[in-house]
Amino acid sequence: MSNHVLEVNDLQTCFSSKEGTIPAVNGITFHVDAGEILGIVGESGCGKSVTSLSVMGLVPSPPGNINGGEILFNGEDLTKATEKRMRKIRGNDIAMIFQEPMTSLNPVYKIGDQLMEGIRIHTKLSKKKAYLQAVDMLELVGLSRVTDLMKSYPHQLSGGMRQRVMIAMAMACDPKLLIADEPTTALDVTIQKQILNLMKNLNEKMDTAIMLITHDLGVVAEMCSRIAVMYSGKVVEEGSVQDIFRDPKHPYTKGLIDSVPDMRVKKDRLYSIPGNVPKPGAIKQGCAFAPRCGQAFSRCAKETPELLETDNGAKVRCWLHHEQ
Amino acid sequence: MKSHLLEVDDLKKHFSSGKSVFKKKSQPVKAVDGVSFAVQEGETLGLVGESGCGKSTTGRMLMRLIEPTAGAIHFQGKNLLELNSESVRSMRKDIQMIFQDPYASLNPRHRVERIIEEPMIVHHLGDKATRKKKVQELLEIVGLNSFHAKRYPHQFSGGQRQRIGIARALAVEPKLIIADEPVSALDVSIQSQVLNLLEDLQNEFNLTFLFIAHDLSVVKHISDRVGVMYLGKIVEMADRDELYNNPKHPYTQALLSSVPIPDPDHKQEEIELQGDIPSPSEPPSGCPFHTRCPHVMDICKSVVPVSQEKEKGHNVACHLYDDQHMAI
């Protein structure tokens, strides 16, 4: 379908280690439509960051390697792109913001210089014009006293300001897709609100598609139109935000939603999923969720379910929802 | 009236910031700047607030891990700050702490049995055989197995390590547990396991909790009463439902409206605060919240609002509730 900005099919990204090969992303399939915000949720270690690094062509290699599948960006398979081509795409077409903006800002350069350099790599603007665009971008993301800010170093800014600068940098080249990996996890809730509102505005005004990665179901419910729920390197359920919150099909999704305290509802006792999140690749056979699933039956431990479409267009990876 | 297990009165901690590269004269960091509250036996008092507002510093002063700059802490009627070292030691047994980071708070070189036994040794409780037996019991109480005793912390997951930290805190049969962000580092599905465990233990052993966290949903779930901190001060304190249903302080209102609700159909009133939290070394004059407050008035910039009881058990420190401007 031509509406897909990004289409990831059966992607496999592994890391080699002393204990063997770790399938961090183990056959993940999803797509992002033009102009939408797709949420990717899952608990730590389920492969969210490795997925985004794979799309950006930034998986550290070695030890990492894309072992299979395809990443189609506007139809072009990025797993086959050269490093030169990827560099071009990273600046012009796909941008990324991370959980800790300090790691992606260079501490020894002034904010203004970093922003202008980013702009000048990807456009042919003169220094003067790049300066003006940088100032505009900083104002667009809601920063004030921007001429002073252009002259400051990253450590002189607060976490929220740094994340705004990162977003300004990401948006400076008007990307078609923004990958935001836990962009507000390190921020306080009132600052998180500012950043989420900012991302929503940019999505609406500039029509940038966003792939928003988070473990926070509240953030997903507020921001996204569609979600993909990940467990152990795979998507286990995918659908519209409304469908998934109202009527989750996969036992893991259901457990996750029931586990979070909701300020508006009084729950005497929280539901809790028994057991622990497995290490990637630890479960070799059957459904990866089977050891923790209250509804598991004999087939679950033996055969791995596929991610299949259900009647309402959502997709689920669970034997309970598959016709025999 | 029920007895107060803990009473904290005008507690302060000002850290001298030492050498400062940027400023001529270095200002002390007013991490905690006049905090007062009381905790009843068997209840859970939640303390919420954003990063750096002084929650952990408050907890650590109660544990006497940090010496307060000023103020009083009464535990079971005795002023902890005036006790001699022997009495402090026995008091310490009654107050235990659970930490946010189960990785950093357990000694990686010790087996779990040693970690849990340690506080009993420190407080001279029981002989070796009794302590061994107690360790086994505690492991079971927190949902681990007796064979876990021989393992090292790195062999456990985050949630299991937090259980070990809880077993260690319970080992000396404390009355008060200060839990500083005990579930913040855990995944959602593990977080609910640990919250349920804490509630069960409270019922079983009549524990009193001071529960420190930044997650307002978690705090609402677990607390009986809640205090909201901003820049080293408690700006509002009330019974849990009263605070969440009828927040009076503009900061509490903004905080509550900022929490993302896990329900796509939920439309909430948006209060987006402008600007950042000021530095506690240069707190604003007057009301500490005036630089971000949507209702700021002239008086707020110069006069510090004092906490006053506006409804039964509901205290708020804000000039909007001074008698001459009952506005909101």
Ligand SMILES: Nc1ncnc2c1ncn2[C@@H]1O[C@H](COP(=O)(O)OP(=O)(O)OP(=O)(O)O)[C@@H](O)[C@H]1O
């Ligand atoms: N030893 C210290 N020396 C100097 N300043 C300190 C020290 N410990 C804490 N502070 C400062 O005191 C303030 C309050 O810190 P505290 O750790 O109590 O915050 P908190 O509310 O627990 O925050 P968080 O949610 O991030 O854990 C902060 O500004 C912090 O930087």
Ligand SMILES: Nc1ncnc2c1ncn2[C@@H]1O[C@H](COP(=O)(O)OP(=O)(O)O)[C@@H](O)[C@H]1O
């Ligand atoms: N550079 C790396 N080397 C080895 N293993 C890695 C590396 N990066 C990630 N992993 C492993 O891949 C799995 C998925 O990680 P990640 O995508 O970061 O999870 P999350 O969903 O929390 O973002 C984890 O088990 C992690 O330990």
Ligand code: SF4
């Ligand atoms: S396939 Fe079986 S084990 Fe897996 S989620 Fe469905 S019911 Fe549970």
Ligand code: SF4
């Ligand atoms: S005292 Fe003034 S500035 Fe402070 S919270 Fe109340 S209205 Fe706002």
Ligand SMILES: [Mg+2]
């Ligand atoms: Mg990650």
Ligand SMILES: [Mg+2]
């Ligand atoms: Mg803290």
